[in-house]
Amino acid sequence: MSKDFREIYFDKQLKLEGYYFEGVSQSFPNHFHDYYVIGFVEKGKRNLTCNTLEYEVNPGDFLLFNPFDSHGCTQVEALDLTYRAINVSIERMREIITTITGKEELVKFTKPILKLPKIDELFLLLHQLILENKDDLNREELLYFFIDALIAHAADIKIEEIAFSEASKENLLLAKSYLEKKFRFYCVIRRVK
Numbered sequence: 001m002s003k004d005f006r007e008i009y010f011d012k013q014l015k016l017e018g019y020y021f022e023g024v025s026q027s028f029p030n031h032f033h034d035y036y037v038i039g040f041v042e043k044g045k046r047n048l049t050c051n052t053l054e055y056e057v058n059p060g061d062f063l064l065f066n067p068f069d070s071h072g073c074t075q076v077e078a079l080d081l082t083y084r085a086i087n088v089s090i091e092r093m094r095e096i097i098t099t100i101t102g103k104e105e106l107v108k109f110t111k112p113i114l115k116l117p118k119i120d121e122l123f124l125l126l127h128q129l130i131l132e133n134k135d136d137l138n139r140e141e142l143l144y145f146f147i148d149a150l151i152a153h154a155a156d157i158k159i160e161e162i163a164f165s166e167a168s169k170e171n172l173l174l175a176k177s178y179l180e181k182k183f184r185f186y187c188v189i190r191r192v193k
Contacts (some may be wrong), residue, residue, distance in 0.1 A: 003023050004021075004022075004023050004024055004025070004026075004080075005020075005021070005022040005023055006019070006020070006021050006022075006024070007019060007020045007131060008020075009130060009131050009133060011130045011133070011139075013139060013140065014130065014139060014140060014143055015089070015092045015095075016086050016087060016088045016089070016092055016130075016143075017086065017087040018084075018085070018086050018087075018127055018130035018131050019084070019085055019086075019087075020083070020084050020127075020131060021081060021082065021083045021084075022080075022082045023080045023081075023082065024044075024080055024081040024082075024083070025075055025078075025080045025081070026075075027072070027073065027074040027075060028072050028073050028074075029072050030049065030070055030071065030072035031070070031071070031072060032065075032067075032068050032069060032070045032071065033065065033067060033068075033087070034067050034068065034090070035067055035087050035088060035089045035090060036064075036065065036066060036067060036087065036088040036089075036090070036093050036107075036109075037063065037064070037065040037085055037086075037087055038062070038063075038064060038085060038086050038088065038123075038150065039062065039063040039064075039065075039083055039084065039085030039086075040061075040062055040063070040083070040084045040085070040120060040123055040124070040127070041057055041058065041059055041060065041061045041062075041063065041081070041082070041083055042059060042082040042083065042084065043059055043079070043080070043081065043082035044057075044059070044075070044076075044079045044080050044081035044082060044083075045057060045058055045059075045075075045076035045077065045079045046073040046074065046075060046076060046081060047073060047074050047076055048063070048071065048072070048073045048112065048113065049070075049071060049072050049073070050065070050069055050070070050071040050112040051069055051070055051071070051112075052070075053112075055112065055113050056076070057073065057113060060115055060117070060120065061113050061114070061115060062113070062114045062115070062116050062120070062123075062150075062154070063083075063085070063112060063113060064109035064111065064112055064113070064114065064150075064154055065109070065112060066108055066109050067090055069112065071112065084123075084124070084127045086126075086127065086130065090106065093106060093107060094106055096143070096144065096147050097147075097151070099144060100144060100147065100148050100151075107147075107151050107155040108155060109154050109155055110154060110155060111154065114153065114154050116149075116150070116153055116154070118149070119146065119149045119150060119153070122142070122145060122146045122149065123146055125142065126139070126142045126143060126146050129142065
């Protein structure tokens with residue numbers, strides 16, 4: 001049995017909470033939150049109940065809970081849980097969605113469990129920056145890219161294109177290119193380790 005380790009950090013810049021659990025064997029009884037939970041399972045298996053439906057949680061799964069989704073989980077076999085998550089308040093999610101879509105809307109995740117291999121590295125990088133509390137100007141852009149990708153795959157709102165001026169389009173393309181280069185560089189370093 002591994003040692004239970006838990007780390008929680010509130011990111012004042014991003015206005016959200018990040019946390020990391022490693023080696024957790026406890027069950028979590030049925031409960032809910034008044035905020036969004038976006039989590040990623042690295043290790044362990046769980047039986048999850050969410051809004052009275054039952055699921056099996058495996059490594060590589062994203063867990064997506066809307067505010068007030070009733071959920072709880074129990075350990076499967078002797079496989080301890082290693083889990084990363086961010087908690088986003090309703091108000092903060094509205095700000096993020098408004099920035100992305102140009103409309104004051106909220107996202108509603110359609111499924112509590114999804115495999116999203118194309119964006120899991122993006123989430124892991126964002127989560128690492130939150131917990132390390134690095135003074136990194138890219139954290140906020142990374143958050144928007146991640147939430148945009150997440151809602152494109154897992155939410156019931158459709159992101160519509162916003163009309164931008166030509167100067168704004170150029171700046172967005174430059175920012176996108178810069179972040180893609182940084183993300184690829186991080187992935188190469190991470191694989192070398």
